[in-house]
Amino acid sequence: MSTAATVTEVEGERPARPRNIPLLLLCILSAIAVIVAAVNTFSQGNGIAFSGGAYLVLCSTVLLLIASLIVMFSTSSPGWARGILLFLIFLDLLGTGFAAYFLDAYVLLALMALGFIAWLIGLFAGGSRGDGGRVVV
C-alpha cells in the first residue's frame, strides 16, 4: 500500500485541497449510490422497495460514502487507520455489489463496479492518502 511511501512538500502547490482523483471519484460514486439506493428503497413498484435487502444496501452505501469522505479528507490519521478504512471500503464495495446483483439493482451494481475500479486505481496509483498539496516520491 502506498501509505508506506514517504512524501515531501512541493513548493507552489495549494495546500489542503483534495486532488486525489480516484478518491474523489469514489466519493462521487458513493454519493450517487446513496441516492440510487434511496430511490430503490422508497420508490414503490420497483420490486424491492421497502424490503430488507433495499434497506441493507441503503445503509451500506451511506457507510461507503462516510468512509470515502473520511479517507479523502482526513489527512492526519495514522497509516494503519487509513489502511483499515480502505479495507472496509473494499468490503463494502464487494458486499453492496453482491447485494445489488441479487436485488436486480443493476445501476447500483455498475456504481459499485466503477467504485471498485476507482479504489483499485487509488490503491495502485499510490494516491490513497488523499493528501492534497503533496505528491508521493
Added chain:
Amino acid sequence: MIARKIVLASLFLLAGAVAASSQETKTPPASAAPAASAANPEAGKPASPPPSNHAPDPWVKPDLWATFNGDLMAQKYAIPDQITPDNVKNLKKAWEFHTGDVSDGSGNKPMSVWSATPLFVNDTLYIGTPFYRIIALDPGTGQQKWAFDPHAALKALTQPDLKNRGVAYWQADNPQKGAACQKMVYIGTMDAKLYGVDADTGKPCASFGKDGMVDVNQWNTVNKKWPLSLLQPPTVYHDTLFLGWAGRDWTDQTDPPGTVFALDARTGKLKWTFNALPKEVISTTGTANVWASMSIDPKLGLLYIPVSSPSPNMYGGDRKEKLPLATSVTALDVDTGKVVWSRQLIHHDIWDLDTNSAPTLVDVKKDGKTIPALVQSSKQGLLYVLNRKTGEPIYPIEERPVPKSDVPGEQAAATQPYVANPAPVTPDKWPGVFPLADWISLGACSREAAKLRDEGRFTPPSLKGSIIFPATAGGTEWGGGAVDPTTNTYVVNSSRVVQIYTLIPRKDYQQKAQNGESSGYYPQTGAPYGLRLETFLNWAGMPCWKPPYGTLAAYDLNTGKRLWNRPFGEVQRYGFYMPKSWGSVTIGAPVITKSGLIFIGASMDSRVRAIDLKTGKVLWRSLVDAPAVAMPAVYTYKGKEYVVFVVGGNSILLPKVSDQVIAYALPK
C-alpha cells in the same frame, strides 16, 4: 442464470460452505398398465347423458374473455394474434388502474388476496375486488365507468384473508333495449351473499333475489359452522348460475357438506342442488365442496366440477365409508344436477389434496380417433386425461399400492390412482435435503428429515410427523392449465412444496399459533387428533428441500409426451432474487394465445411474463406491484390487443399486496 449460480456458489465457497446445486426434474417411467375401473358415481344410479339439444349461449363469442377461465371449456386460449413471439419484446404498459381495495393486514382489515380474472365482455372490463366491489372499466383506457359496492363485511369469516377471484357475467339471449338487467354482473362475498347488478349501470337488479342479493347461506342448514363463502365467481350457462363455495379447513371434524347450487340467472331462484356426500355420513364429516371454478361442455350439456376432500382433512378414521364423490372430478347434467359420471382421484383423502381447478376440455387425437377429453390437473401433481363423455381414462390410470397408516384408528386406502403418462408435474419423491439450506441451519434440515416418516407419494400423516410431497400447497393450484386446441399443447404451472403433517392426540393437543394460510396448529375439533401443519423450512425461512420450487411445463395431449419443463419465476426473499434455476412457488394460471405465446404472472417475484409456447423461453417480462396471482385476460378492443393482469398478491407467497390492474399492448 449461470452467472448468478456462480456468484452464489463462490459466495458460499468463500465461507467454506458446500455450493448449492439445483435438481433436474425426475420423471417416472411411463406405464402401460391397463385402464382403471369404470367411473364410479355416487350412490344411486348415474344419470343418463343429457340430450344433445344443448348449444353454446349465443352471446359467448370466442373473441371475448367472458368467463373466469376465458371460456366455458377452461381452455384459457385467446384468439387475438397481434402480439407475437417476434414483437412481444416491444410490449408496453397501455394503462394502469388502482382499485383502492387493498389491505396489508396491519389495520382493522385482514390481508387482501386478489386473484380475479378480469372479464372482457359487453365492451367493458369487469373486475371484482377483495372488498367485494365490482368495478367496470373502459377496456382501452382503464377509465372507470361505474363501481358497485355491496358494503360487505370485511372479516375473515372462513379464510384468513379477504379473497376474491372475480365476477361472472350473464346476458339474455335477446336483450331488450332500454330494459334494465338484461345483462348482469355477479359477485359473491365471504359471508355468502351473491349480488347481481346491471352490467351497463352497476345498479342492483331488483328482480334478482331480494333487491339484487341472494343469501346463499339460507341453504347452509347442515353442520352450520361458518358461512358458505362465495369467493369464486359462478359459472354461467343457459340462464343459469352454477355456484360452489369455500369454507374453513382443518378446524372441525364436521363441516357443512359440499353442495353446488344452480340458480336462475335472472331471479336467483334455486333450480337444483348437488350434494357430494351421502346423508348418512354427515354426522362425522363434511365439505367435499367445490371451491374452484368449473367447466362446461356446451354441446354435451355437462358441468364438470372439481370436488374437494372431506373433513377432517388429515384424519379419516371416523369417515371410513366410501365417499366416491370426494376428491373427484365429476360430470353433472347441467339441467338436473344429476351425476353423469364421476372419477375419484384420491381414495380416502387424508392429505387435503382437493381437486382444485376446472378441468380443461379439449378434443384429443389419439390412435386416429378424435376423443372428447378433459385434462384435470391436481394438487398431487398428476394429470388425468379422461374421456369427458364417460369419465374413462384416455391415458391409463393404474391403482398403485401405497403406504399404510400407523395412526391408531386410521385406515389409509390400500391403493391410489396413479398416472404415469403424461408425466406428473412433480416428482414422486420429495427432492431431498438442499445442502445450502442444511448448511445454513447447521444440519437441522437433515436431522429433521431423518426423524420423519417418508415413504414417498401418499405417505400418510403420522404421530411422529410425515414428509408429504406433493402436499396441500400444490402441485398445481386452482388456476389449472391452458391448452392450444389447434395443436393440443397443454401448459401448466406447478409448485414443489414439501410439508410436514403431524397428528397430535387430542389429550396432548394445545392450540398454538397459526402462521399465514397454511402452517401452524389446527384443532380438527371432534376428531381424535389435532394437526400440526408445517412447510419444511429452516430457521431462516429457507426451504429445506432442493429446488426448483416451481415449474412451467408443456405437454402434447395427443401423445401425453412432455415437450418441455422449466423452472419458472424467481424466489424473492427480503428483496433478494434467487437464481432462476430455483424457480418459484406459483399461484395463478397461464393463458395461451393463437400466436404461440403464454402469458402468465403467478410467481413470487412480482413479474408477469410472456413465454414462447414452443420452447418455454421467457421472451418478455415486466415488473408489477406484487405477485400477480391470477390469470390474465387477453382481448382485442378497437383493433388493439391487450393483455390485462390484476396484481393482488397472496400471503402464501409473500406478505406483499396490491390493488393494481395493468394492461399491456404494443405501441402504435
